[in-house]
Amino acid sequence: MSRIKEAFQNHKAFIPFITCGDPDLETTRKIVKEMVKNGADLIELGIPFSDPTAEGPVIMDADNRALSAGTTTDDILAMAKELRSEIQVPMVFMTYANVVYSYGMEKFLSKAKEAEMDGLILPDVPFEEKEEFDEMCGKYGIDLISMIAPTSKDRIKMIAREAKGFIYIVSSLGVTGVRSSITTDIGSIVKMIKEVTDVPCAVGFGISTPEQAKKMAALSDGAIVGSAIVRMIGEKKTDAPEAVGLYVKEMAEAVHQ
Amino acid sequence: MTKGRFGVHGGQYIPETLMNAVIELEEAYNMYKDDPAFNAELTELFNEYANRPSRLYYAQRMSEDLGGAKIYLKREDLNHTGAHKINNVLGQALLAKKMGKTRLIAETGAGQHGVATATAAALFGMECVVFMGKEDMERQALNVYKMRLLGADVIPVTTGTATLKDAVSQAMREWTSRIEDTHYCLGSVMGPHPFPTIVRDFQAVISKEIKTQMMEKEGKLPDAVIACVGGGSNAIGTFYHFIHDDVRLIGCEAAGRGIDTKETAATINTGRLGIFHGMKSYFCQDEYGQIAPVYSISAGLDYPGIGPEHAYLHDIGRAEYVGITDEEAVKAFEYLSKTEGIIPAIESAHAIAYAAMIAPTMRKDQIIVVTVSGRGDKDCAAIARYRGEDLYE
Structure with a gap:
C-alpha cells in the first residue's frame, strides 16, 4: 500500500501545507517535525515560485520571503531527503509547472524519488495538460495529484477516474486564503468522485478553524490547511515551530474525531 | 498534443x-x-466606431532621408483610443x-x-x-x-x-x-x-488591410513588415496574412539597457522555454525557473514572455526577432516626430528604430511596412524625463 493511501487508512487525514524556506529551511525542517509529532498525516511542501497565480496574498508573501532568503529548488530537495530519514508520513511537493519544467522534469523527479517523496501537486497543470508530467511521475513512482474545483461540474468524473494518490478538492472559487465560510456543495462533489474511484479526496482552500476542518473532513476524507499556518509562520518566524505544533494538534484532533 | x-x-x-x-x-x-x-x-x-480601416501612409520624408527602401506606416495610432x-x-x-x-x-x-x-x-x-x-x-x-x-x-x-x-x-x-x-x-x-x-484573429485585420492597401498603392507585396513585440498582438496582426508570402516578418523586442544586461525584456533573445501565464513559450527566467524581473522604458513591452505563435515562428525560422534598446527607441521616437510629424508610442518606436536601421541597406524599389501600433502622447512626460527634462502630466 502506498504511503499516501495509508495516511487515509485509519481516520480522516489532516494535511498541512507550508512554504519551504520561509523564513529559512532549518525552520521549515523543525516545523515539519513538529507537525508530524502533533498529528499531521500528510505533509505538503511548497516550493516557492516567483509568480504563484493560484495563491492569495499570504502564500504569495511567503514565496517572496523564501526566494528573497535565497531558497532554491536544490536546497529544498536536499532538505526533503534529510527529513525523510527522520519522518515516516507521506510528503508531497506543491509548486508551479515552470519550477519543475525549467529544472528539468526528469532531473526533478529523480531527485524527488531519492528523497522518497510521494506526490506532486501542480495547480497550473489541469487534466488536459497532465500527460507530459504524469508519464515522468509514473516512471519515478510519484503520484501527480489531481485537483477538482467548484466549477469542474461535468469534468469531475473524468478527472477522478484518472486520479492518483489523493484528490485535492478546491473548496471555493478564487485563490488560496482563509475564508469565513465555504458555500460549495462539497458533499455532492465527493459523491460523484466516489462513484468512479476509491482514491481518497481531501478538501483545501479557505480552511482555518477546527470547526471548518472537522466539517470538511466529515464530508470527504481529509482537510488541507495552508494559509492559516503560513500566516502564523510569517508572524512568528523562527519561533513558529512550537506555535504551529500546537495549532496542528488542535486541527488534527478535530479532523481525526 | x-x-x-x-x-x-x-x-x-x-x-x-x-x-x-x-x-x-x-x-x-x-x-x-x-x-x-x-x-x-x-x-x-x-469602421464606424474605431475608425478602420487605418491608413497605410507613405512616409516619404523618412524614406528619402534614409535613402533606401520605401517606408510605409500602418497607422494603428489613428484608431479610436489611439492604439491597435x-x-x-x-x-x-x-x-x-x-x-x-x-x-x-x-x-x-x-x-x-x-x-x-x-x-x-x-x-x-x-x-x-x-x-x-x-x-x-x-x-x-x-x-x-x-x-x-x-x-x-x-x-x-x-x-x-x-x-x-x-x-x-x-x-x-x-x-x-x-x-x-x-x-x-x-x-x-x-x-x-x-x-x-x-x-490573433481580431488583430489580423491589420495585415489583411495592409495587403489590400499595398496592392492598391504599389501593386505588389512589401519586402518586409516590422512591428514591436511584447506579448506580440500588433506584431501577429501585422504578420498573419503574410505568413505564407515571400515577406520578411520582423518583431522588435524591448532590449531595455541591452540584451547583454539584466535590464532587458527581450524574451526571444534572452529567454528559455518554460510554462507561465497559461502557456508554454519562451520566458525570461533564472536557472530555477523563477520568472525574471524584466525591464524596458516601455511599459507595454515590459513583459517576461512572448505569445506562443511568435515562439513557434521563431523556432521554424519564419520570423526574425531583434532587440531594440531604450536609447534606440527614444531616438526613433524623436526622429519620427521631427521627420514625419507623427509622435509614435514608445512601444511602436522600437519598430521604427529597426526600420530606420535596415532601410538604408535596402534598394529603393523595396518596401518596408512598419506598424505604428499606438500614439505617443502617453509617453511624452516619460521621454522628457529620460532626456533629463522635468515635465509633469
Whole structure:
C-alpha cells in the first residue's frame, strides 16, 4: 500500500501545507517535525515560485520571503531527503509547472524519488495538460495529484477516474486564503468522485478553524490547511515551530474525531 | 498534443477552476467566428466606431532621408483610443456580450489595453475592472485617469515588479474568484488557449488591410513588415496574412539597457522555454525557473514572455526577432516626430528604430511596412524625463 493511501487508512487525514524556506529551511525542517509529532498525516511542501497565480496574498508573501532568503529548488530537495530519514508520513511537493519544467522534469523527479517523496501537486497543470508530467511521475513512482474545483461540474468524473494518490478538492472559487465560510456543495462533489474511484479526496482552500476542518473532513476524507499556518509562520518566524505544533494538534484532533 | 498548440508552444496551463471558463469561451468563439451576423456587427464597430480601416501612409520624408527602401506606416495610432488594442477589445467585448457576460476584467501595461477595454465596457454598458502595476500607474498616469473617466475601476497591483506580468497574474486570480458573469479580456496573443488564437484573429485585420492597401498603392507585396513585440498582438496582426508570402516578418523586442544586461525584456533573445501565464513559450527566467524581473522604458513591452505563435515562428525560422534598446527607441521616437510629424508610442518606436536601421541597406524599389501600433502622447512626460527634462502630466 502506498504511503499516501495509508495516511487515509485509519481516520480522516489532516494535511498541512507550508512554504519551504520561509523564513529559512532549518525552520521549515523543525516545523515539519513538529507537525508530524502533533498529528499531521500528510505533509505538503511548497516550493516557492516567483509568480504563484493560484495563491492569495499570504502564500504569495511567503514565496517572496523564501526566494528573497535565497531558497532554491536544490536546497529544498536536499532538505526533503534529510527529513525523510527522520519522518515516516507521506510528503508531497506543491509548486508551479515552470519550477519543475525549467529544472528539468526528469532531473526533478529523480531527485524527488531519492528523497522518497510521494506526490506532486501542480495547480497550473489541469487534466488536459497532465500527460507530459504524469508519464515522468509514473516512471519515478510519484503520484501527480489531481485537483477538482467548484466549477469542474461535468469534468469531475473524468478527472477522478484518472486520479492518483489523493484528490485535492478546491473548496471555493478564487485563490488560496482563509475564508469565513465555504458555500460549495462539497458533499455532492465527493459523491460523484466516489462513484468512479476509491482514491481518497481531501478538501483545501479557505480552511482555518477546527470547526471548518472537522466539517470538511466529515464530508470527504481529509482537510488541507495552508494559509492559516503560513500566516502564523510569517508572524512568528523562527519561533513558529512550537506555535504551529500546537495549532496542528488542535486541527488534527478535530479532523481525526 | 493538447489544444491550442503552435509547435510545442501554447496549451492551457491554468488552474482547474478556470478550465470550464476557457472551454466555454472556445465554444462560443467557434460558434461566432464565422457567423455572418457577428462579423457584420464587428465590422460595423471597426469602421464606424474605431475608425478602420487605418491608413497605410507613405512616409516619404523618412524614406528619402534614409535613402533606401520605401517606408510605409500602418497607422494603428489613428484608431479610436489611439492604439491597435481596440481591435481585439471590440471583438472580445462583443463575444462576451453574446456569451451573456456583464463584466469585463483586464490587465494593462502601458494602459492602452486598459483604456480600450474601459471604452468597450462603456460602449456596451458593461462593468469594468482593470489591473495595472503600481509602477506602470505612475509611468502612465494619463491613461489611469482616462480609464477612470470611462467608468472603470483601476486596481493597483503591488506584487512582484508591479508591472504588466503582475497585472496579468492578478487578473487571472480575479477571474478564478468570479467567473459566472465575468469575461477576462486578455490584451495580447498570450495566456491559455483559446486567447492566443482569438486575439490573433481580431488583430489580423491589420495585415489583411495592409495587403489590400499595398496592392492598391504599389501593386505588389512589401519586402518586409516590422512591428514591436511584447506579448506580440500588433506584431501577429501585422504578420498573419503574410505568413505564407515571400515577406520578411520582423518583431522588435524591448532590449531595455541591452540584451547583454539584466535590464532587458527581450524574451526571444534572452529567454528559455518554460510554462507561465497559461502557456508554454519562451520566458525570461533564472536557472530555477523563477520568472525574471524584466525591464524596458516601455511599459507595454515590459513583459517576461512572448505569445506562443511568435515562439513557434521563431523556432521554424519564419520570423526574425531583434532587440531594440531604450536609447534606440527614444531616438526613433524623436526622429519620427521631427521627420514625419507623427509622435509614435514608445512601444511602436522600437519598430521604427529597426526600420530606420535596415532601410538604408535596402534598394529603393523595396518596401518596408512598419506598424505604428499606438500614439505617443502617453509617453511624452516619460521621454522628457529620460532626456533629463522635468515635465509633469
